[in-house]
Amino acid sequence: MTSDTSNTADTPAAPTFDDILAAAERLQGQAHRTPVVHSRSLDAAAGMGVWLKCEQFQRAGAFKFRGAYNRIASLPAEQRARGIIAFSSGNHAQAVALTAQIFGIPAVICMPTDAPEVKVRATAGYGAEIVRYDRMTEDREALARQLADERGLTLVPPYNDPAIVAGQGTAARELLEEVPDLDVIAAPCGGGGLLSGTAIAAHAMRPSIAVVGVETEAANHAWLSLRHGEREKIDPPDTLADGIRTAQLGTLTWPIIQHDVDDVVLVSEDEVKEAMRFLLLRLKLVVEPTGAVAAAAALSGKLRRFGQRAGIILSGGNVEPEVLASVLNQAGG
Amino acid sequence: MTSDTSNTADTPAAPTFDDILAAAERLQGQAHRTPVVHSRSLDAAAGMGVWLKCEQFQRAGAFKFRGAYNRIASLPAEQRARGIIAFSSGNHAQAVALTAQIFGIPAVICMPTDAPEVKVRATAGYGAEIVRYDRMTEDREALARQLADERGLTLVPPYNDPAIVAGQGTAARELLEEVPDLDVIAAPCGGGGLLSGTAIAAHAMRPSIAVVGVETEAANHAWLSLRHGEREKIDPPDTLADGIRTAQLGTLTWPIIQHDVDDVVLVSEDEVKEAMRFLLLRLKLVVEPTGAVAAAAALSGKLRRFGQRAGIILSGGNVEPEVLASVLNQAGG
Numbered sequence: 270m271t272s273d274t275s276n277t278a279d280t281p282a283a284p285t286f287d288d289i290l291a292a293a294e295r296l297q298g299q300a301h302r303t304p305v306v307h308s309r310s311l312d313a314a315a316g317m318g319v320w321l322k323c324e325q326f327q328r329a330g331a332f333k334f335r336g337a338y339n340r341i342a343s344l345p346a347e348q349r350a351r352g353i354i355a356f357s358s359g360n361h362a363q364a365v366a367l368t369a370q371i372f373g374i375p376a377v378i379c380m381p382t383d384a385p386e387v388k389v390r391a392t393a394g395y396g397a398e399i400v401r402y403d404r405m406t407e408d409r410e411a412l413a414r415q416l417a418d419e420r421g422l423t424l425v426p427p428y429n430d431p432a433i434v435a436g437q438g439t440a441a442r443e444l445l446e447e448v449p450d451l452d453v454i455a456a457p458c459g460g461g462g463l464l465s466g467t468a469i470a471a472h473a474m475r476p477s478i479a480v481v482g483v484e485t486e487a488a489n490h491a492w493l494s495l496r497h498g499e500r501e502k503i504d505p506p507d508t509l510a511d512g513i514r515t516a517q518l519g520t521l522t523w524p525i526i527q528h529d530v531d532d533v534v535l536v537s538e539d540e541v542k543e544a545m546r547f548l549l550l551r552l553k554l555v556v557e558p559t560g561a562v563a564a565a566a567a568l569s570g571k572l573r574r575f576g577q578r579a580g581i582i583l584s585g586g587n588v589e590p591e592v593l594a595s596v597l598n599q600a601g602g
Numbered sequence: 603m604t605s606d607t608s609n610t611a612d613t614p615a616a617p618t619f620d621d622i623l624a625a626a627e628r629l630q631g632q633a634h635r636t637p638v639v640h641s642r643s644l645d646a647a648a649g650m651g652v653w654l655k656c657e658q659f660q661r662a663g664a665f666k667f668r669g670a671y672n673r674i675a676s677l678p679a680e681q682r683a684r685g686i687i688a689f690s691s692g693n694h695a696q697a698v699a700l701t702a703q704i705f706g707i708p709a710v711i712c713m714p715t716d717a718p719e720v721k722v723r724a725t726a727g728y729g730a731e732i733v734r735y736d737r738m739t740e741d742r743e744a745l746a747r748q749l750a751d752e753r754g755l756t757l758v759p760p761y762n763d764p765a766i767v768a769g770q771g772t773a774a775r776e777l778l779e780e781v782p783d784l785d786v787i788a789a790p791c792g793g794g795g796l797l798s799g800t801a802i803a804a805h806a807m808r809p810s811i812a813v814v815g816v817e818t819e820a821a822n823h824a825w826l827s828l829r830h831g832e833r834e835k836i837d838p839p840d841t842l843a844d845g846i847r848t849a850q851l852g853t854l855t856w857p858i859i860q861h862d863v864d865d866v867v868l869v870s871e872d873e874v875k876e877a878m879r880f881l882l883l884r885l886k887l888v889v890e891p892t893g894a895v896a897a898a899a900a901l902s903g904k905l906r907r908f909g910q911r912a913g914i915i916l917s918g919g920n921v922e923p924e925v926l927a928s929v930l931n932q933a934g935g
Contacts, residue, residue, distance in 0.1 A: 304637055306659075325886040326639075549926070553658040553919035555886035586886035593882070594930040597923040 280520040286473035288435040292339040318578040322444040325586025331360035339436030354422040358384035361427040366395035428462030429519030438466030452576020455563040458482035459513035461522030468529035479575040482533040492533040512559030536565040557588035613853040619806035621768040625672040651911040655777040658919025664693035672769030687755040689742040691717035694760040699728035761795030762852030771799030785909020788896040791815035792846035794855030801862035812908040815866040825866040845892030869898040890921040
């Protein structure tokens, strides 16, 4: 890995808790207030109290709708009407496409030619125009910016944006409204949008709470960054948790995480699969691999040093049937 | 099949809606008030409004806890303290075992030697004593009655009991409290405990509602019974929906269903699997095959003739990992 030395002068200011409250008002009636699940068998397995914020039941199947909707709803109406563009092969794509459908505006989503067809279909199902690109030979950012310029579209970034971070923070706010006396709150960390929003919301509402990011061992850039005190970049990680196959934190999310997150913990691929099995078979909850990483931290005992009551953000449920089947076919559980 | 001519003089009176309200009071603080899920994509796929009562999130993973707890809580304290016995290899076993654990009383569950080990372990995990019997050579009822006599245990039947039926009716009552203006409510039908309780609750709260039972094509005894006007018995049915592998309705549940249920509809095995896939991949809900049969009726358009707004009881979520994986591995969906 290498440490990042790029100029961050363009980075906007971090959102505040007031921005999260404003996001919550915008999301009212649009985003679901997802349920918080508590289970005696999960408590017993984790050796602590665990409360699950179920963002797999969010619209478009993941927390990403919160940030995308907040970002797009914050645009001046005239700018928004010209349309939006995003590059993503995952949950951000579906969140942006759904938001565009709600506003009745054009959406262009740039997806790699080798993106899973099921995700392409889901995104197109919300009415978005899909532009395919070759991951090996084309620069997706350059492509998106060119299309944005040509058509007057606004780019909706996946995490490195204050309105995105503020939107993602509304999930932790709802969780702490429902279960105020948590000792620790844990969320998966890819680009850091969810984790930084969680940290801002949680520390504003409960200053004593520990905020913990969770990565898989292969996707450990935030864990490295916290330990080295600078924003580390890793090679594209090979992990089942496709939602956190990110090389580094953003220029906006890194300083928030550095100052406001208590620690990042790592879980193994097997711990993620075991957590998925437990959630499926014991709690009857479908989560995608990324959605299970924070639960895996709880189930493997890695959150107990932070206290006795953990809030866990199950970040999404959009999983390929083949991945679910392979998790179910494994021994154990 | 043959029609049943057994003497029903011993059959107790059907429960009333007041009995269901009394059951709801007993269940307060013990049973979960399970969530009702509504989804635009489900509405679009079904061509009507659909509301799902999620009993897979009930304690012990199925609606069965409602009836078992109500039955056992209704016993005189002295009789209850001597212990209870049941024969079941499925959700009733776990419900009875959990209730016994809650009351701190002995429980004996008679299970066939070829019952799935995962269900045996789950039942034993609640502290019940498991007595195995050979399905081919032993009479489980005679075995259970002998053990009951020897040890002073009370037999908790799976469906043919007014307190069981009243307990099961509390699920429909909660659903109609939350979504009062349904045109139709549908529930799976095996021995008829859930369906008859549903009918009593639903018609008391909303006389105009259509109450519909759902069976798989192979397990069509209630469908036959309604058409022939007498309680039909079929050979043990071969269906993926193991919770409704029942040969006939009970002497208590049959007259309730004959007088109070508007129709029984049949779904194919493939329709059940498609419904399970839809619930898993689109709604992120794990249901067992029996839990999906009423949803399969909605998704295959078989409830549209009853109106525009359907309430569906997803009856449980206790499914073998191999069964879930095989459903996921099928083409389509």
